Amino acid sequence: MSSHENIEVLLRSRPSGWWEHLCEIIPELEPLTETVQPAEYHAEGDVAMHTRLAIEACPADCDSDLLWVSLLHDIGKPGTTQQNEAGRITAYGHAKLGAAIAEDILDRLDLPEKRRERILWVIRHHTFHHSWQLQKADDLSKRQLKYMVDPNFPMLLEFLRIDSLASQGNPDGMATYAFFKNLWESIS
Numbered sequence: 001m002s003s004h005e006n007i008e009v010l011l012r013s014r015p016s017g018w019w020e021h022l023c024e025i026i027p028e029l030e031p032l033t034e035t036v037q038p039a040e041y042h043a044e045g046d047v048a049m050h051t052r053l054a055i056e057a058c059p060a061d062c063d064s065d066l067l068w069v070s071l072l073h074d075i076g077k078p079g080t081t082q083q084n085e086a087g088r089i090t091a092y093g094h095a096k097l098g099a100a101i102a103e104d105i106l107d108r109l110d111l112p113e114k115r116r117e118r119i120l121w122v123i124r125h126h127t128f129h130h131s132w133q134l135q136k137a138d139d140l141s142k143r144q145l146k147y148m149v150d151p152n153f154p155m156l157l158e159f160l161r162i163d164s165l166a167s168q169g170n171p172d173g174m175a176t177y178a179f180f181k182n183l184w185e186s187i188s
Contacts, residue, residue: 004109011055011067019052022071026105029071031078038089044168047077053166062158065115069122069159070166072102099124121152122159129160129176137186148184157184 007025010018023029032048044050054070074091076098081091099120106116125147132144140148147153157180164173 002110004106004111007109008064008067011058011071012060014056019048028075028101028105032074035078035081036083036089037077037081037091041170042167044166047074047081050074050166053168054162057162057165063155065119065122066155066158066162068102068106068111068115068119069126069155070162072098072105072119073123073126073159073163074098075101075105075123095124095127118152118155121150122156125156126159126163128156129180134179134183137183140183140187145187148187153184157181 003025007022010022019029029048029051032051033046035047037045037047037050042050044053051071051074054073055067058066058070074094076094076096077091079097079101080094081089083089102123103116103120106119111119128147134140134144157177160180161174161177164170164177167173
């Protein structure tokens with residue numbers, strides 16, 4: 001079994017000490033434990049706790065690529081998180097940086113290229129909903145519509161659900177997921 005397949009087994013089974021073992025295999029995960037998040041959106045705590053909750057929210061029979069997205073979606077937060085003088089915490093650009101870091105990790109673990117591309121696309125775009133400002137399907141631009149019919153969008157949509165479940169304290173997360181799910185179904 002390849003190293004990426006062993007990690008997938010670990011992500012699915014989550015035996016005692018699974019997170020610590022993952023940090024040994026993928027040392028880029030270590031800084032997630034020390035990376036704070038805004039409590040109003042992430043009452044669950046640091047990025048490592050959020051990441052573990054995302055993995056645990058994945059259905060038992062989910063696509064293995066969804067497990068990788070859940071594991072690596074916020075890998076860029078340690079390098080982008082800042083707290084201003086007023087105490088506001090931001091991580092602007094974490095998705096872009098995270099995709100670059102995830103690419104190095106997935107390449108090192110010899111994940112097949114097509115799978116890497118799919119996982120990286122979802123990581124790179126997992127914050128899309130923050131900038132769209134949509135109220136109804138008629139508000140979709142041609143660019144947004146093209147984006148929503150991309151073959152990777154269903155996984156991105158499922159990850160939006162997973163990420164919302166793992167973001168304790170964010171009351172709008174599941175409503176945002178439901179909106180985009182309904183929107184996607186109306187154009188599919």
